[in-house]
Amino acid sequence: xxxxxxALPTETDYRGLLLPASTRLTPQRRxxxxxxxxxxxxxxxxxxxxxxxxRNPGLGIATVYRxxxxxxxxxxxxxxxxxxxxxxxxxxxxxxxxxxxxxxxAVEETELCGAPSPAELRRRYGFRAEGHELDVYGTCARCA
Amino acid sequence: xxxxxxALPTETDYRGLLLPASTRLTPQRRxxxxxxxxxxxxxxxxxxxxxxxxRNPGLGIATVYRxxxxxxxxxxxxxxxxxxxxxxxxxxxxxxxxxxxxxxxAVEETELCGAPSPAELRRRYGFRAEGHELDVYGTCARCA
DNA sequence: TCGCCTGATGATAGTGATTCTCACTCTCGT
DNA sequence: ACGAGAGTGAGAATCACTATCATCAGGCGA
Ligand SMILES: [Mn+2]
Ligand SMILES: [Mn+2]
Ligand SMILES: [Zn+2]
Ligand SMILES: [Zn+2]
Numbered sequence: 001x002x003x004x005x006x007a008l009p010t011e012t013d014y015r016g017l018l019l020p021a022s023t024r025l026t027p028q029r030r031x032x033x034x035x036x037x038x039x040x041x042x043x044x045x046x047x048x049x050x051x052x053x054x055r056n057p058g059l060g061i062a063t064v065y066r067x068x069x070x071x072x073x074x075x076x077x078x079x080x081x082x083x084x085x086x087x088x089x090x091x092x093x094x095x096x097x098x099x100x101x102x103x104x105x106a107v108e109e110t111e112l113c114g115a116p117s118p119a120e121l122r123r124r125y126g127f128r129a130e131g132h133e134l135d136v137y138g139t140c141a142r143c144a
Numbered sequence: 145x146x147x148x149x150x151a152l153p154t155e156t157d158y159r160g161l162l163l164p165a166s167t168r169l170t171p172q173r174r175x176x177x178x179x180x181x182x183x184x185x186x187x188x189x190x191x192x193x194x195x196x197x198x199r200n201p202g203l204g205i206a207t208v209y210r211x212x213x214x215x216x217x218x219x220x221x222x223x224x225x226x227x228x229x230x231x232x233x234x235x236x237x238x239x240x241x242x243x244x245x246x247x248x249x250a251v252e253e254t255e256l257c258g259a260p261s262p263a264e265l266r267r268r269y270g271f272r273a274e275g276h277e278l279d280v281y282g283t284c285a286r287c288a
Numbered sequence: 289t290c291g292c293c294t295g296a297t298g299a300t301a302g303t304g305a306t307t308c309t310c311a312c313t314c315t316c317g318t
Numbered sequence: 319a320c321g322a323g324a325g326t327g328a329g330a331a332t333c334a335c336t337a338t339c340a341t342c343a344g345g346c347g348a
Pocket of ligand 3: 101102103104105106139141142143
């Protein structure tokens with residue numbers, strides 16, 4: 001692990017949002033990425049569409065879905081668990097979890113993680129843990 | 145908090161699956177509950193429908209959704225987070241988490257839980273934690 | 289026992305989100 | 319300029335529900 005710059009060949013970086021290698025940064029995608037960059041809280045594909053089409057009228061909803069999926073592949077956005085099913089949040093790379101405010105919808109990242117250790121899961125259940133999802137719900141500092 | 149038996153007036157218990165108080169245990173609901181009791185892994189409303197209608201032809205999909213919602217209210221089933229969007233698992237009452245096998249779909253419960261402490265979240269982020277969701281993904285003992 | 293009242297049900301239409309299809313466009317390399 | 323292939327938008331299609339509503343069932347009091 002020498003440098004820490006771009007991880008793969010030619011990933012496109014736009015406002016910190018990474019697209020997979022050798023995908024073109026089109027005006028339509030730029031509009032979607034701008035819409036995401038403006039968000040502090042979770043969003044849906046449809047809500048992005050409504051914002052992004054203001055910059056790029058004629059933008060198709062299909063392109064929004066396609067772009068979100070590309071970002072999900074690189075980890076730049078992640079689906080949010082919990083009751084609100086089809087919502088995403090912008091994410092930094094690396095292992096972390098989310099503090100989701102039930103009042104305002106804001107999502108904060110935390111590196112705190114006390115998930116059961118793979119060793120103990122293996123010993124007690126014979127279960128080989130490969131990953132986990134942990135979201136904490138509550139009230140953020142601004143809303144408290 | 146005196147006794148710990150039935151929590152409310154007349155909750156119906158069928159195969160360990162609880163319906164809310166004063167809901168009738170009809171043949172249709174029985175068919176859905178049987179279908180759930182037979183599952184070791186996650187299920188969708190549609191997959192329950194396909195099984196339950198064998199015992200009760202003429203069963204309507206709406207009744208399946210209604211019954212699953214009733215069980216969700218008592219905590220007998222819970223929606224599963226993760227990639228498989230509209231899936232549920234049968235659940236025991238009380239705080240626990242899930243070990244989801246990516247190979248066979250089986251879901252095991254564990255009381256192990258190392259979620260960040262509310263006190264630390266409060267101190268570091270001013271965040272008032274009210275609850276959390278934690279699912280672990282990997283390979284179960286049978287599939288390993 | 290009989291008729292009511294209300295919970296429960298199934299057919300059906302409707303809805304909103306997401307995916308599919310496909311003809312067309314745009315870019316990039318040559 | 320040209321050809322290949324990525325990218326796009328419109329609209330159809332699919333999917334997972336949800337709402338509506340006429341009807342049914344069954345516990346119960348008169
Ligand atoms: Mn994140
Ligand atoms: Mn459970
Ligand atoms: Zn908040
Ligand atoms: Zn397994």
